[in-house]
Amino acid sequence: MSYGDFMPLLETFGIYDAASTDDVLAFCSSMEASPRQREVLSTYTCRVHALAVDIASKVAEGLGILDFSFQDWHCTMRLNVYDLKEETIGLEAAYLHSDSGFLTVLLEGEINGLEVVDQTGKFVAVHSQPGTFVAIIGDMGKVWSNGRLRNVQHRVICTQAAPRISISFSVVSPRDGVVVSPAPLVDEEHPRIYRSVPYNDYREFRRSPSSLDGNFLSLYQAEE
Numbered sequence: 001m002s003y004g005d006f007m008p009l010l011e012t013f014g015i016y017d018a019a020s021t022d023d024v025l026a027f028c029s030s031m032e033a034s035p036r037q038r039e040v041l042s043t044y045t046c047r048v049h050a051l052a053v054d055i056a057s058k059v060a061e062g063l064g065i066l067d068f069s070f071q072d073w074h075c076t077m078r079l080n081v082y083d084l085k086e087e088t089i090g091l092e093a094a095y096l097h098s099d100s101g102f103l104t105v106l107l108e109g110e111i112n113g114l115e116v117v118d119q120t121g122k123f124v125a126v127h128s129q130p131g132t133f134v135a136i137i138g139d140m141g142k143v144w145s146n147g148r149l150r151n152v153q154h155r156v157i158c159t160q161a162a163p164r165i166s167i168s169f170s171v172v173s174p175r176d177g178v179v180v181s182p183a184p185l186v187d188e189e190h191p192r193i194y195r196s197v198p199y200n201d202y203r204e205f206r207r208s209p210s211s212l213d214g215n216f217l218s219l220y221q222a223e224e
């Protein structure tokens, strides 16, 4: 099941292993991409991968974890295509959710609509700026940081009758799929919140409309 199955205004498809050139090229072949399209897509994926990995390690650095590399982490890339019409204005085009991975780097097109939930629980509209990306921490970011980073809930509202496209690139989990907070982030003042999370199992739990908000993390609460 994909988001599109229960979000009727959204069609989403993408590359399962976006850090792998082979997977990117296989995706291009399945889409019957022209040589120029292949070049654009593989260059884009490669550069956004480098950017996302760089942002992730800077985030880690901000938490005092130096020289941590996300280079080999599993990454996914999704193209979101929204079919927005006059009669859908004001509706949720993407339901409120948190992203399941560590960090998402989101390229917004010209059509606004993204809203994030701030610390006080209020929705804040994100106005897309040409030449910029939006970075959003996901559920695995919260697990990895032992709760220091917030998995930011967000949604997309239909604001105008125009096709809307966004591209999300996510740094998801280590290659072995197991996300665990590094030892320096756990101490007496900050007891471990979550035991290690096998990402693929976690992802399975989230495959229903009522489970997208990151609250399923409570299943992985560490023992007292």
Ligand SMILES: O=C(O)CCC(=O)C(=O)O
Binding pocket: 078, 080, 094, 099, 106, 108, 114, 154, 155, 156, 165, 166, 168
């Ligand atoms: O289309 C957007 O602006 C948001 C997409 C999104 O939340 C996602 O891909 O997880």
Ligand SMILES: [Fe+2]
Binding pocket: 097, 098, 099, 154
């Ligand atoms: Fe998202």
